[in-house]
Each structure stands twice: as C-alpha cells, then as structure tokens.
Amino acid sequence: MATGRTHRPATRSRGIPEATVARLPLYLRALTALSERSVPTVSSEELAAAAGVNSAKLRKDFSYLGSYGTRGVGYDVEYLVYQISRELGLTQDWPVAIVGIGNLGAALANYGGFASRGFRVAALIDADPAMAGTPVAGIAVQHTDDLDRIISDNGVSIGVITTPPGAAQQVCDRLVAAGVTSILNFAPTVLSVPDGVDVRKVDLSIELQILAFHEQRKAGEEAAADGRAVVDTDDEEEAPPMRATPAGRKGPDGDMPAVMPA
Amino acid sequence: MATGRTHRPATRSRGIPEATVARLPLYLRALTALSERSVPTVSSEELAAAAGVNSAKLRKDFSYLGSYGTRGVGYDVEYLVYQISRELGLTQDWPVAIVGIGNLGAALANYGGFASRGFRVAALIDADPAMAGTPVAGIAVQHTDDLDRIISDNGVSIGVITTPPGAAQQVCDRLVAAGVTSILNFAPTVLSVPDGVDVRKVDLSIELQILAFHEQRKAGEEAAADGRAVVDTDDEEEAPPMRATPAGRKGPDGDMPAVMPA
DNA sequence: ATGTCTTTGTGAACGCGTGCACAAAGATAG
DNA sequence: CTATCTTTGTGCACGCGTTCACAAAGACAT
Numbered sequence: 001m002a003t004g005r006t007h008r009p010a011t012r013s014r015g016i017p018e019a020t021v022a023r024l025p026l027y028l029r030a031l032t033a034l035s036e037r038s039v040p041t042v043s044s045e046e047l048a049a050a051a052g053v054n055s056a057k058l059r060k061d062f063s064y065l066g067s068y069g070t071r072g073v074g075y076d077v078e079y080l081v082y083q084i085s086r087e088l089g090l091t092q093d094w095p096v097a098i099v100g101i102g103n104l105g106a107a108l109a110n111y112g113g114f115a116s117r118g119f120r121v122a123a124l125i126d127a128d129p130a131m132a133g134t135p136v137a138g139i140a141v142q143h144t145d146d147l148d149r150i151i152s153d154n155g156v157s158i159g160v161i162t163t164p165p166g167a168a169q170q171v172c173d174r175l176v177a178a179g180v181t182s183i184l185n186f187a188p189t190v191l192s193v194p195d196g197v198d199v200r201k202v203d204l205s206i207e208l209q210i211l212a213f214h215e216q217r218k219a220g221e222e223a224a225a226d227g228r229a230v231v232d233t234d235d236e237e238e239a240p241p242m243r244a245t246p247a248g249r250k251g252p253d254g255d256m257p258a259v260m261p262a
Numbered sequence: 263m264a265t266g267r268t269h270r271p272a273t274r275s276r277g278i279p280e281a282t283v284a285r286l287p288l289y290l291r292a293l294t295a296l297s298e299r300s301v302p303t304v305s306s307e308e309l310a311a312a313a314g315v316n317s318a319k320l321r322k323d324f325s326y327l328g329s330y331g332t333r334g335v336g337y338d339v340e341y342l343v344y345q346i347s348r349e350l351g352l353t354q355d356w357p358v359a360i361v362g363i364g365n366l367g368a369a370l371a372n373y374g375g376f377a378s379r380g381f382r383v384a385a386l387i388d389a390d391p392a393m394a395g396t397p398v399a400g401i402a403v404q405h406t407d408d409l410d411r412i413i414s415d416n417g418v419s420i421g422v423i424t425t426p427p428g429a430a431q432q433v434c435d436r437l438v439a440a441g442v443t444s445i446l447n448f449a450p451t452v453l454s455v456p457d458g459v460d461v462r463k464v465d466l467s468i469e470l471q472i473l474a475f476h477e478q479r480k481a482g483e484e485a486a487a488d489g490r491a492v493v494d495t496d497d498e499e500e501a502p503p504m505r506a507t508p509a510g511r512k513g514p515d516g517d518m519p520a521v522m523p524a
Numbered sequence: 525a526t527g528t529c530t531t532t533g534t535g536a537a538c539g540c541g542t543g544c545a546c547a548a549a550g551a552t553a554g
Numbered sequence: 555c556t557a558t559c560t561t562t563g564t565g566c567a568c569g570c571g572t573t574c575a576c577a578a579a580g581a582c583a584t
Contacts (some may be wrong), residue, residue, distance in 0.1 A: 019571060025471040029450065043531065054453035056573055063533055069358045071532040071579045088471050089478030096470070103369035110365050113467045114449065118474065142466075158473055181480060182473040186468075188291065188375065190314035198476045200469050207285040207462050210352050211420055211444040212380065213411070214460045216351030261314060281541060305561065318543055318564095325563055333549045372563040526583100532579075539572085549562075554555100 016087075020061045027058065030083045034077050049181065064245060072185045076261075085118075095122035099171050100163030101131060101141050103184060110139035122154040144171075151178035158182045165189040172199075175229035203244045278349075282323045288313045289320065292344045298370050305336035347380075357384035359418045359442075361433050362425030363393060363403050367450060370424060371399035381520035384416040389429065406433075420444045427451040434461075 002043040034042055038137055039194050044062075048055035062068060062075070068083055069075045085091055096103050096114065101124050108114075114121055124141045126132070140152055145262045150156070159180040168187035175183060176197055185191055185201045267324055294313040296304055306324075310317035324330060325335070330345055331337045347353055358376065360367050363386050370376075376383050388394070394405040406414055412418070421442040425433050430449035437445060438459055447453055447463040451464045 019570070021475050022468070023343040024470055024475070025468040026452075028471070030452075044533095050452070052454070054573070056575090057571090059531095059533065060572085064266065066534070069532055070581085072530045072581045074531070087475070089474040090471065092478075093532085094470075094474055094477070101421070103372050104366075107365035108466065114470075117467065117471070119470055130314075154435070157477055182477045184469055184473060190288075190292075190312070192314075196480070198473055200473060201340070202469060203287075203462055204370065204373065204464070205291075205379065206284070206287040207446055207464060208356075208376075208381055208420070209290070209379070210284055211354055211446060211460055211462060212351040213283050213286070215356070215419055215444045216354075216456070219335065247479075279541075306563095307561085316543065318545090319541090321561090322542085329563070331562055332551085333553045333558045336561070480556060528581105528583085530567085530581080531577105532577105532578090533574095537574085539570105539571105542568085542572085545565095547562105547564090549560105551558105551560080553558080 015106070016064045020064055021088075023051070023061055024056075024084050024088055024256035025058070026053070027061070028081065028090075031077055031084070035081055039077055041070075041074045041076055044069070045074065060177065065175045073152040090118040092118065093152045094119050094158055095156045096120065096158045096160060097123040097125060097151060097175075098160045098162060099125045099147070100161060100167070100187075100213070101136055102162065102164075104161075106136050108160060109139065119158075120231070122156055123150045127163070144174075147171075147174050148178045151175065151180060156180060158184070160184045160186070161191075162186045214215060264348040277328045281349075282326055285313070285315065285319075285323055287351055288315070289323070289348070290343065290352075293339055293343045293346070297343055301339055303332075303336045303338055306331070309337065331381045352380040354380065355420045356381050356420055357416045358420045358422060359383065359387060359413060359416070359437075359482070360422045360424060361387045361396055361406075361409070361437070362423060362429070362449075363388040364424065364426075367422075367424035368398050370422060371401065381420075384418055385412045387412060389425070406436075409436050410440045411431075413437065413442060418442060422446045422448070423453075428473050 001128050003040075008148050021065075027047065031042070033050070034047075035038045044055045044059045050247055054261065055231040056133055059069075062080075067148055068080055090231060096119050096149070098108055098121060101109070103124065105124070108119055109124055113119075119139070121139060124136055125144055125147055126141050129143060131141045134141050136180065151159075156178075157180055159172075159182070161168055161171055161183060167189045168182040168189045169191060172183060172185070172191045176193055181196060182198045183200070185194070185199055186203075188205055202207065277404075289309065291360075292309055293304070295307075295312070306317045306321045310320040313320065321331075324342075327345060327349055330342055358381050360370055360383060363371070367386070367388070371383055371386055375381075383399070383401060386398055386401050387406055387409055388403050389406040393403045396403050413421075417438075418443055421434075421437040421444070423430050423433055423437075423445060427449045430447065430451045431453060432443060434447070434453045434455065434477065438455055444457060444460045445453065445462070447461055450465055450467055453461050467503060
C-alpha cells in the first residue's frame with residue numbers, strides 16, 4: 001500500500017527486518033479477529049491467507065520473534081496476539097497529538113481505531129484561534145502557541161500532522177523540539193528531521209498517481225490486444241513539451257483546507 | 263509510508279520498476295514547485311534533495327524513462343514535468359468514485375488535491391438512505407443501490423473505499439463487477455480481488471503501530487544507555503500469555519463510523 | 525514404544541533495489 | 555578548435571527480502 005516510507009534504510013532494529021515489522025500489524029489484526037471468534041490455534045497457512053501473504057513469509061517473519069508455534073499443530077492464537085502486541089509496543093499507552101484540525105484532522109480524531117489498540121488522542125492542536133476551545137470528538141482544540149507545553153504535559157512522543165503543506169515543516173520542527181520522536185505525516189511535503197526521529201507519510205495523491213500509472217498501462221495493453229480500438233493513439237513520445245502547470249496559481253504555499261493538493 | 267502494498271509482486275510494468283513508479287509522484291511534486299517558481303532547469307542533485315532521495319537513485323529512475331537530461335546542465339523542468347505526467351497517465355482525466363461517506367469519505371471529497379492533477383471526484387456513494395441527495399463538497403451523495411449504474415455512466419475505473427471494514431469486501435466486489443480496475447482501500451481489511459485489479463491500501467492503524475515499534479525500541483535503547491532508569495524492567499519474555507482482547511465486544515464486523523478500528 | 529502424519533522453522537538460492545564510482549557527453553571559456 | 559569543467563547515464567557490486575524445499579519436531583493413533 002499506500003504508504004511511502006521515509007525512515008532508516010537498512011537498520012535492522014534488534015534483528016527484526018523492517019519489512020517484517022510492517023507486516024506484524026497485519027498478522028495482529030487477523031489474529032485478533034480469530035481471537036474474537038474464540039479460535040484456539042491457527043496454522044501458518046490459514047493465518048497467511050487471512051493476512052493476505054505467503055505462508056513461508058509468515059513463518060519466516062514469526063521466526064524472527066522466536067519459536068512460538070508447535071509443529072504439527074500451528075500457533076496458539078492468544079499467545080501470538082500477546083507476543084506481537086508486546087513486540088510492537090502496544091501493551092503500553094501511547095498518547096498521540098494531532099496537529100491541524102481540518103476535515104482530515106477531525107476525521108482522524110473521530111477514528112475509533114485509535115483507542116482500540118494502545119493509542120489515545122491526547123490533544124488536538126490548530127493554528128486557528130477561532131477553533132481554540134471548540135470540542136472535536138469530545139476533545140477541546142488547543143492553540144498552536146501552547147504546542148510545546150501540550151506535548152510536554154501529556155508526554156506525547158507520537159505526533160500526527162494534518163496541516164496544509166506550507167505549515168507542515170514548521171509544525172514538525174516544533175513537535176520535534178518539544179520532544180516528539182515519531183511523526184505520521186499526512187501533508188504532501190517532504191519533512192526533514194534530525195536523526196533519531198522517525199517519519200512515516202500517508203499520501204493520498206501519490207497512491208492515486210500510482211494507481212493511474214497501472215490503470216493507463218492496463219488500458220494500453222488492452223488497446224494493443226484489441227488492435228488499436230481506443231481513442232488516442234499516442235503511445236511513444238510525440239507530444240509537445242508543453243507547460244503542465246498554470247505557474248503562479250497562487251502565492252507560496254500558504255494555507256488552504258486541511259486536506260491538501262499535491 | 264503509509265502505504266502497505268497489495269499488488270503485483272515483481273511484474274516490471276513496461277520496464278519501469280515498481281519502486282521507481284512509486285517515486286515518480288514525488289519527483290513530479292518537486293518539479294511542479296520549481297515550475298511555479300519559473301526555474302528553467304534543475305540538476306539531479308538539487309531535485310533529489312527536494313524530493314528527499316539520493317541523487318544516484320533519481321538519475322537511475324529517470325534513466326528508465328529515457329534520456330531526458332542534458333549533461334553538464336541538468337534537466338529541463340517543464341519538459342520533465344510533462345514526461346512524468348504522461349508516464350503516470352496524468353494527462354488524461356480520471357473520474358473517481360468514493361464509497362462510504364463518513365468522516366473520512368467527506369474529508370477526501372473535500373480534498374483539493376483530487377482535481378489538481380487529473381483526478382476528479384465523479385461520484386459519492388453511501389449505503390445510508392438518509393444521506394442520499396445530501397450534498398458533500400458540492401456533490402450529491404448517491405445510494406449504493408445504484409452503484410453499478412453510477413460507475414458505468416461515469417466511466418469510473420478508480421474507486422476509493424472508505425466504508426467500515428465489514429462492508430469493504432462487498433463494496434469492492436460490486437465495484438469490480440461494475441468495471442473498476444483500481445482500488446484505493448482505506449478500510450482496515452484485506453481485500454481479495456481477481457487478477458488484473460490493482461489494490462493499494464492506506465492504513466492509519468498500521469502506520470501508527472510501526473511507529474510504536476520504533477518508539478519502543480528507542481525507549482529501550484535509551485533505558486539501556488541510562489543503566490536501567492525507567493519503569494518496567496521487562497525486556498525479554500517473561501509476561502503471562504494473557505488474553506489481549508475482550509473477545510466478543512460486539513457482533514461480527516457490522517457498521518460503525520466511517521473511520522474505523524483495526 | 526513405535527510409526528505415521530502434520531506443520532513448523534530455516535538453509536540456500538534467487539531477484540530486486542540501492543548506491544558507488546566513473547566514463548561519456550555536452551556546455552562553456554579562451 | 556581545444557581544453558576544461560560540470561553533470562548525466564550506467565556498469566557493477568552489495569545487501570535485503572522473498573520463495574522454495576526439506577529436515578526437524580512434535581502430536582496422535584495403534
């Protein structure tokens with residue numbers, strides 16, 4: 001999916017490969033579903049199918065955590081849920097602060113999945129003075145001026161940025177200065193952070209563009225198979241190097257609705 | 263990235279590696295910004311810095327597209343914007359349908375970045391009859407019953423799923439049946455689709471869990487450096503394989519607010 | 525206790541992605 | 555026209571991630 005990455009390239013944290021870490025939440029979700037159905041054990045084959053991965057990969061992933069399975073039987077669901085939760089650090093409480101309470105920020109604040117697994121929305125922060133005090137998802141929005149204090153007081157180490165792109169880097173800097181060491185960035189901007197700070201980005205626009213690429217390719221192949229039955233016949237280069245952007249549509253990246261263009 | 267992946271594993275589409283395709287939107291964004299500032303040319307070093315990648319990687323990426331640079335000078339910004347746009351299929355219009363108009367769906371509908379680059383919100387679809395006709399972001403919400411017709415009439419090939427997880431697979435099946443071949447899934451579920459359909463997923467919960475993992479690791483290392491100055495001293499396994507989930511909190515995955523738990 | 529059967533855990537091979545380092549190419553100055 | 559300087563394009567090597575295939579391990583029946 002949908003997530004680009006912006007973090008340590010090849011640092012195998014405590015022996016667990018990054019690719020494996022990224023799949024653990026997937027396994028955990030599938031296991032939780034099984035747990036709720038009171039299924040006692042599950043084989044690598046079944047669990048892999050539920051998580052949408054290869055069974056060999058799943059077994060190798062689990063092998064990095066230790067030998068938690070029983071040969072001839074499979075894995076104990078409850079035990080595995082606990083082990084993965086512990087490995088991911090979900091047995092403790094993670095206060096999260098969301099900065100930028102626009103459409104997206106508000107949607108995330110209402111996100112039920114936050115509380116469900118160790119994450120707790122500890123604070124909502126916005127730069128608009130008019131928003132201060134307004135309750136969103138039952139929590140009063142606070143002003144950016146108090147950002148440092150809010151982060152410190154609540155012991156927030158994970159920040160979520162849902163501001164317009166023009167404000168993202170500044171907000172990021174302030175979060176980091178206040179002690180945040182993990183950032184989930186929804187703004188379409190490349191954030192630069194000091195070493196030791198993790199940044200992950202969620203970028204709707206990029207995901208759509210990747211889909212468009214494959215969609216176009218599919219259309220092209222189809223056309224080739226149909227013997228050129230579709231609209232435009234350009235395949236290889238031919239078009240003029242025309243200007244793609246209006247150039248100067250507005251000033252520098254200022255503020256706009258919270259969910260922003262690319 | 264928030265972006266997990268669920269698509270062809272190693273099918274190099276028309277020679278362009280998947281990893282490169284995923285970075286093209288990043289380059290395009292940086293180039294567009296340069297274009298708006300009327301910068302005529304840019305070196306691989308500068309552009310790489312703006313996009314947050316290695317310059318050698320950028321040059322290799324561009325080499326898959328062809329030789330669009332000039333040695334000793336760099337790349338022509340306008341020309342490159344056009345070439346990448348064309349490669350990504352952004353020179354044409356992509357009507358997109360959003361299914362599941364809750365908090366998140368509405369936020370996406372208001373997303374300015376949709377229209378900005380080839381994507382157009384063609385339809386909003388929701389299962390709640392009470393929502394039908396309600397305008398969201400200037401577009402009237404339509405009922406799920408008409409899904410097939412809506413997709414066909416608008417020529418939608420890209421669908422965005424922002425429904426509760428319990429409804430996601432069913433919605434997905436209907437979208438595919440109606441002709442959609444690319445899906446962006448925000449519901450925390452593994453979607454199964456026939457060959458030829460691309461699925462990308464955006465999963466907030468997974469991203470947060472990955473951050474929590476690294477955060478925990480950082481805290482652990484810090485503790486080790488401080489000579490065990492922090493709270494709980496458990497590092498290696500010791501805890502009881504206790505039950506992690508209440509088990510049976512509610513029925514099967516029904517419906518809940520549009521942005522949902524994991 | 526022994527044998528059979530199932531499923532895990534992993535050694536090994538392979539392929540993709542990344543980054544280095546440099547030769548080729550062109551611009552620019554004299 | 556020649557020399558120099560900049561920057562691209564890429565051959566090559568390395569490392570991570572994936573997958574195969576199988577031996578080891580345990581459950582279970584007899």
